[in-house]
Amino acid sequence: MTTHGIASREEWLAARRDLLAAEKALTRQSDALAQRRQALPWVKLDKAYRFDTEAGSATLADLFQGRSQLLVYHFMFGADYAAGCPSCSMVADGFNGFIEHLAQHDVMLWAASRAPLPKLLAFRQRMGWSFPWASSAPSDFNADFNVYFSDAQQQKGAGEYNYQSAAIPLDELPEPVLQIAAGCGTDGPTFIQDRPGMSAFVLEDGVVYHTYSAYARGLDAMWGAYQWLDRAPRGRNETGIWWRRRGEYDSVAQSTVASCCR
CATH class of the missing domain: 3.40.30.10 (Glutaredoxin)
Structure with a gap:
């Protein structure tokens, strides 16, 4: 049984709209920081x-x-x-x-x-x-x-x-x-x-x-992969140093990726 919050579609949509407002605020702040980077003296x-x-x-x-x-x-x-x-x-x-x-x-x-x-x-x-x-x-x-x-x-x-x-x-x-x-x-x-x-x-x-x-x-x-993980249901969900060089993950993980990409 899941321990995460469960909601109706209408409740989810209301929560998502609240989050969207925060995401938009962060985007505007990120745009402003980019301008500050570009305004730094050389x-x-x-x-x-x-x-x-x-x-x-x-x-x-x-x-x-x-x-x-x-x-x-x-x-x-x-x-x-x-x-x-x-x-x-x-x-x-x-x-x-x-x-x-x-x-x-x-x-x-x-x-x-x-x-x-x-x-x-x-x-x-x-x-x-x-x-x-x-x-x-x-x-x-x-x-x-x-x-x-x-x-x-x-x-x-x-x-x-x-x-x-x-x-x-x-x-x-x-x-x-x-x-x-x-x-x-x-x-x-x-x-x-x-x-x-x-x-x-x-x-x-x-x-x-x-x-x-x-x-x-x-x-x-x-870290391009982290931008995707941050949007996955469980986020980064990290325990220690989990990542490897591409091609060095265990065989189970490799076979899962291979089967999904066929």
């Missing part, structure tokens, strides 16, 4: 960042590829990882579908990680992706945008992530973090040297400016 970038790409060595300006706007997803894939972070992988599963739409709107999307390019491209092939992915290993890009912390920074508890201290007691890492680290082929302290995020840039008169960055739960809206 910061001129004077450092010459370099990346390894499939086309060879590239500057940050080169990544725009003829567009005036650039979005970079800071994908957690450290130099010592054997595989990309499963959380970042879940986010990136949506990139292939909308990257073409962004390009038509004068926006270029890249993923960038510290791992060597051959390792990134091999993982991209394994996951069936095709979006552009650059290795930021040749420069301080990840460190400067607060998504990489050196051994010295970790030991001193120095550095900033999500606009606050990045210090995490290395001997108190939660078990789920250690499990994810092991799934990436590394240990906990090494795993959290890299962090997820996204940064936006604009190219104007040959000059690159940094316009926006978001981290941690500021990336929630980019």
